Amino acid sequence: xxxxxxxxxxxxxxxxxxxxxxxxxxxxxxxxxxxxxxxxxxxxxxxxxxxxxxxxxxxxxxxxxxxxxxxxxxxxxxxxxxxxxxxxxxxxxxxxxxxxxxxxxxxxxxxxxxxxxxxxxxxxxxxxxxxxxxxxxxxxxxxxxxxxxxxxxxxxxxxxxxxxxxxxxxxxxxxxxxxxxxxxxxxxxxxxxxxxxxxxxxxxxxxxxxxxxxxxxxxxxxxxxxxxxxxxxxxxxxxxxxxxxxxxxxxxxxxxxxxxxxxxxxxxxxxxxxxxxxxxxxxxxxxxxxxxxxxxxxxxxxxxxxxxxxxxxxxxxxxxxxxxxxxxxxxx
Amino acid sequence: xxxxxxxxxxxxxxxxxxxxxxxxxxxxxxxxxxxxxxxxxxxxxxxxxxxxxxxxxxxxxxxxxxxxxxxxxxxxxxxxxxxxxxxxxxxxxxxxxxxxxxxxxxxxxxxxxxxxxxxxxxxxxxxxxxxx
Numbered sequence: 001x002x003x004x005x006x007x008x009x010x011x012x013x014x015x016x017x018x019x020x021x022x023x024x025x026x027x028x029x030x031x032x033x034x035x036x037x038x039x040x041x042x043x044x045x046x047x048x049x050x051x052x053x054x055x056x057x058x059x060x061x062x063x064x065x066x067x068x069x070x071x072x073x074x075x076x077x078x079x080x081x082x083x084x085x086x087x088x089x090x091x092x093x094x095x096x097x098x099x100x101x102x103x104x105x106x107x108x109x110x111x112x113x114x115x116x117x118x119x120x121x122x123x124x125x126x127x128x129x130x131x132x133x134x135x136x137x138x139x140x141x142x143x144x145x146x147x148x149x150x151x152x153x154x155x156x157x158x159x160x161x162x163x164x165x166x167x168x169x170x171x172x173x174x175x176x177x178x179x180x181x182x183x184x185x186x187x188x189x190x191x192x193x194x195x196x197x198x199x200x201x202x203x204x205x206x207x208x209x210x211x212x213x214x215x216x217x218x219x220x221x222x223x224x225x226x227x228x229x230x231x232x233x234x235x236x237x238x239x240x241x242x243x244x245x246x247x248x249x250x251x252x253x254x255x256x257x258x259x260x261x262x263x264x265x266x267x268x269x270x271x272x273x274x275x276x277x278x279x280x281x282x283x284x285x286x287x288x289x290x291x292x293x294x295x296x297x298x299x300x301x302x303x304x305x306x307x308x309x310x311x312x313x314x315x316x317x318x319x320x321x322x323x324x325x326x327x328x329x330x331x332x
Numbered sequence: 333x334x335x336x337x338x339x340x341x342x343x344x345x346x347x348x349x350x351x352x353x354x355x356x357x358x359x360x361x362x363x364x365x366x367x368x369x370x371x372x373x374x375x376x377x378x379x380x381x382x383x384x385x386x387x388x389x390x391x392x393x394x395x396x397x398x399x400x401x402x403x404x405x406x407x408x409x410x411x412x413x414x415x416x417x418x419x420x421x422x423x424x425x426x427x428x429x430x431x432x433x434x435x436x437x438x439x440x441x442x443x444x445x446x447x448x449x450x451x452x453x454x455x456x457x458x459x460x461x462x463x464x
Contacts, residue, residue: 043461214459217438244428
């Protein structure tokens, strides 16, 4: 009798071990979902038994920001501001407009959502590229660009100068990542990664205790330019000219503009910047991409920003702070 | 002594018990393996956000380019050396998806045409994301 009981016990133990090990392995796999929102691909990886619900709420946060800040949706708050030229101060877009003004000032005008009128002139929104004359660019720069000149706040709200346009594409993604991260945490998810078309935020501990590993893509050959490994939360953003550009007479022109000449910049192939907040990484990577190297290298050193530059000529430049974050940097 | 510590699987039918346990384990492992995300089995995945949404799954690179119909028109996807993949053409206006070129470690997306291509065949599970 004892013999049978021992065998049954052993059989139960073996089955228990098999199922526990399988269950444990399954819990270590992330819940991954991608959706098209804000005119791009958003992916969320979450480690939690409540991941599905939390990820849903994360995407809902992106959808909310899209309703506010989409340049293309005709009924977004931003589209109304662009069409009517004014916006009530109680609009949900107000915090993002204020943050945009902050980053415009911090970057000394290199991050400027009012460059939308320049991008329109070049045909970025229509898909039919053209090269405006310098006279046209000068007029646009003088009368319709410069966030501090064309967007005014008064008691009732914001007033946008007639003929100006705002495109918050250089900051809304980072803002939405922050909102989505908040939603994921409130839903009980403590370890997750949000990837907004290459703008990344991660936080929390993965179940296998390994660091988060982010590859920086080399746009020239699509191999890895560098690696970022961290167990601490980080925001990473890359600005480049290799995906969004127009071609005129066989020459490619990127979508990020020089605030002085109004012409597309061509100093870099990509700029990857690490920050402690998604919105900072998003806005500042765009700003630094617009700066000539002699200004950008000094500017990021003064602010101790970790940045990896791949110049248009193929030179790789790593800021001092960047040496603590970027590893396996490709040799030129 | 024998009565206090009985020998394990010494009886004639104990091999059947052992075989049964192994069979259960095998079934559980196979079920678990096929329940994993597609990326862990080296497949390529194309999602098309038409109404209703479509999901095409390829177990490996295809010799010929494939054409899919997106929200606004056709798109062509082709595989290259080492499982690399690209969108060759799409009915979208700006061709951002075509300009993304070859990739083997990050998704390609054509927003206007509602198409996502996940080239998961060569994806490394050691990398959590790619910034580009």
